[in-house]
Amino acid sequence: MHVDSVAIIGVGLLGGSLGLALKARGLVGVVRGVGRRRESLSKALEVGAIDSAHLDLSGGVQDADVIVVCTPASQVIAMLDVLRDAALPSAFVTDVASTKASICAHAHATWSAPRRFVGSHPMAGSEKFGPEHAYANLYEGAVVALEKSGGLDEHARETIRELWQCVGARIVEVEPVEHDAIVARTSHVPHVAAAALAVIASRQGANARPLSGKGFRDATRIAASRSEVWRDICLTNREAVLNGLDEFADELRQIRAAIDRRDAVAIEAFFNTGRIARAEVAGT
Amino acid sequence: MHVDSVAIIGVGLLGGSLGLALKARGLVGVVRGVGRRRESLSKALEVGAIDSAHLDLSGGVQDADVIVVCTPASQVIAMLDVLRDAALPSAFVTDVASTKASICAHAHATWSAPRRFVGSHPMAGSEKFGPEHAYANLYEGAVVALEKSGGLDEHARETIRELWQCVGARIVEVEPVEHDAIVARTSHVPHVAAAALAVIASRQGANARPLSGKGFRDATRIAASRSEVWRDICLTNREAVLNGLDEFADELRQIRAAIDRRDAVAIEAFFNTGRIARAEVAGT
Numbered sequence: 001m002h003v004d005s006v007a008i009i010g011v012g013l014l015g016g017s018l019g020l021a022l023k024a025r026g027l028v029g030v031v032r033g034v035g036r037r038r039e040s041l042s043k044a045l046e047v048g049a050i051d052s053a054h055l056d057l058s059g060g061v062q063d064a065d066v067i068v069v070c071t072p073a074s075q076v077i078a079m080l081d082v083l084r085d086a087a088l089p090s091a092f093v094t095d096v097a098s099t100k101a102s103i104c105a106h107a108h109a110t111w112s113a114p115r116r117f118v119g120s121h122p123m124a125g126s127e128k129f130g131p132e133h134a135y136a137n138l139y140e141g142a143v144v145a146l147e148k149s150g151g152l153d154e155h156a157r158e159t160i161r162e163l164w165q166c167v168g169a170r171i172v173e174v175e176p177v178e179h180d181a182i183v184a185r186t187s188h189v190p191h192v193a194a195a196a197l198a199v200i201a202s203r204q205g206a207n208a209r210p211l212s213g214k215g216f217r218d219a220t221r222i223a224a225s226r227s228e229v230w231r232d233i234c235l236t237n238r239e240a241v242l243n244g245l246d247e248f249a250d251e252l253r254q255i256r257a258a259i260d261r262r263d264a265v266a267i268e269a270f271f272n273t274g275r276i277a278r279a280e281v282a283g284t
Numbered sequence: 285m286h287v288d289s290v291a292i293i294g295v296g297l298l299g300g301s302l303g304l305a306l307k308a309r310g311l312v313g314v315v316r317g318v319g320r321r322r323e324s325l326s327k328a329l330e331v332g333a334i335d336s337a338h339l340d341l342s343g344g345v346q347d348a349d350v351i352v353v354c355t356p357a358s359q360v361i362a363m364l365d366v367l368r369d370a371a372l373p374s375a376f377v378t379d380v381a382s383t384k385a386s387i388c389a390h391a392h393a394t395w396s397a398p399r400r401f402v403g404s405h406p407m408a409g410s411e412k413f414g415p416e417h418a419y420a421n422l423y424e425g426a427v428v429a430l431e432k433s434g435g436l437d438e439h440a441r442e443t444i445r446e447l448w449q450c451v452g453a454r455i456v457e458v459e460p461v462e463h464d465a466i467v468a469r470t471s472h473v474p475h476v477a478a479a480a481l482a483v484i485a486s487r488q489g490a491n492a493r494p495l496s497g498k499g500f501r502d503a504t505r506i507a508a509s510r511s512e513v514w515r516d517i518c519l520t521n522r523e524a525v526l527n528g529l530d531e532f533a534d535e536l537r538q539i540r541a542a543i544d545r546r547d548a549v550a551i552e553a554f555f556n557t558g559r560i561a562r563a564e565v566a567g568t
Contacts, residue, residue: 123497143494172494179495185485186496190503193477195558196535200528201469202561210427210456211463212470212565213407215506219474222499223562227555234543234551244484245540249533251480256529259518267518271511274479277486278507281496 001162004029007064011035011044013125014096015070016134019049021167024136034060044131058086066092066163073097074232077106084111092156093117099237100176104147116156119147122169129226140168148173184240189248191230194223285446288313291348295319295328297409298380299354300418303333305451308420318344328415342370350376350447357381358516361390368395376440377401383521384460388431400440403431406453413510424452432457468524473532475514478507
């Protein structure tokens with residue numbers, strides 16, 4: 001793959017790392033960074049994630065063959081509305097938002113067919129953020145969920161797929177609604193649970209800290225993430241998160257009842273099922 | 285500290301590691317291992333965790349100055365009943381069970397005052413178990429919760445405290461009921477939550493695996509633990525776990541309602557509170 005010009009809109013951890021990865025591999029002629037904050041753009045320039053920095057969107061995307069929207073999830077839809085006119089008619093566009101159904105449905109409804117926007121969700125990143133934490137290998141070995149929909153431009157789909165593969169990612173094609181249902185359970189509900197666990201533990205006062213171990217640290221690590229990001233995810237994936245929370249509450253109600261009636265067999269079976277389920281989803 | 289003879293009842297990960305640690309530091313004359321399974325005892329002998337192996341309890345504890353009960357939590361109370369008669373009247377006794385209220389209350393009710401049994405809970409271990417995983421540094425830097433109760437033998441308390449400090453642990457004295465309330469929130473409810481999260485994620489089918497990342501792996505790691513252990517903990521710390529589950533369900537209900545009514549401010553506040561709470565309890 002070689003692309004003359006890639007525009008990255010939003011040069012935080014994901015956008016900055018993509019720029020670094022593309023440049024480290026010599027896959028693109030020029031990487032343009034578009035952002036709203038002067039500070040992030042100059043940091044991204046400084047670490048070598050982008051070749052040019054643009055506060056104005058049109059300047060940044062005017063010659064871009066590929067545009068990757070790395071803004072917060074809540075801003076992707078508005079950005080697609082702008083890009084529909086601002087981008088070259090030949091440009092391929094993707095994003096990195098953690099939820100896909102509403103974004104892809106909006107693109108489906110508003111972009112002409114065959115659609116040159118193909119949604120992506122790279123399963124990479126951490127509680128860290130900002131271009132100062134960007135690194136070229138962020139996507140190495142990561143999974144990128146790629147939109148599976150009817151009506152996509154075949155060339156766009158292939159180019160976006162190659163873009164991610166070139167920076168080391170493994171592609172999983174999945175329909176947006178299925179994607180959102182799954183990540184609600186593998187990521188969004190776990191984030192909600194981690195925050196709730198931290199809250200009830202902290203109410204125990206000063207001794208909670210010495211009396212918590214590695215298990216607690218691991219189980220609640222994702223509660224250290226940014227509130228705005230998770231607020232947006234809960235809002236954009238609202239229905240799937242609500243359904244996931246209901247399933248979670250159901251499981252908790254059942255094990256609560258088993259503990260309440262001292263049902264040793266049911267309690268052991270619950271933990272057994274959990275251990276097997278965890279191995280299925282997360283590996284060993 | 286020097287003790288002529290220590291008996292360790294139950295030579296799994298915790299008991300085996302204690303034996304290794306005491307012997308590595310030359311703190312005891314002889315470490316006797318007591319167990320019910322020939323295989324575990326011979327493994328513990330082989331790795332050097334114990335100096336003598338005893339299938340019969342009385343042979344193992346007859347000359348012991350300090351006895352550490354490292355059996356599963358569900359067997360500690362029955363073991364204390366036996367030790368009341370089998371141990372030397374001068375012996376000091378402790379245990380390593382993850383729950384303390386029922387064990388310490390039983391000891392309080394049945395042992396003569398001043399009590400020579402002082403409960404312990406080392407915050408160490410992992411999903412691994414058995415003497416083959418024992419290592420001398422398991423307790424290095426770990427916290428050991430030590431029973432704070434009226435009516436304890438001062439010398440017993442001091443000796444048990446020193447025993448743990450000598451193998452590298454940091455002592456936190458805490459009343460058994462407070463201990464159990466705290467660990468219900470820092471450990472037991474998180475284990476239940478992790479198992480429930482794994483269960484609902486696995487129901488999403490084959491794509492759940494590629495679409496789960498490090499966050500899911502961390503958040504559910506403790507679901508890989510042994511079912512029997514967590515069954516016993518839920519049963520022995522039943523009330524505190526039920527209360528903790530109720531508080532957890534309450535938090536989940538509130539955030540669910542906020543997501544349902546699209547209350548961005550309340551959702552962000554929830555995640556903020558979670559992040560701060562997590563930093564308080566787990567550090568950064």
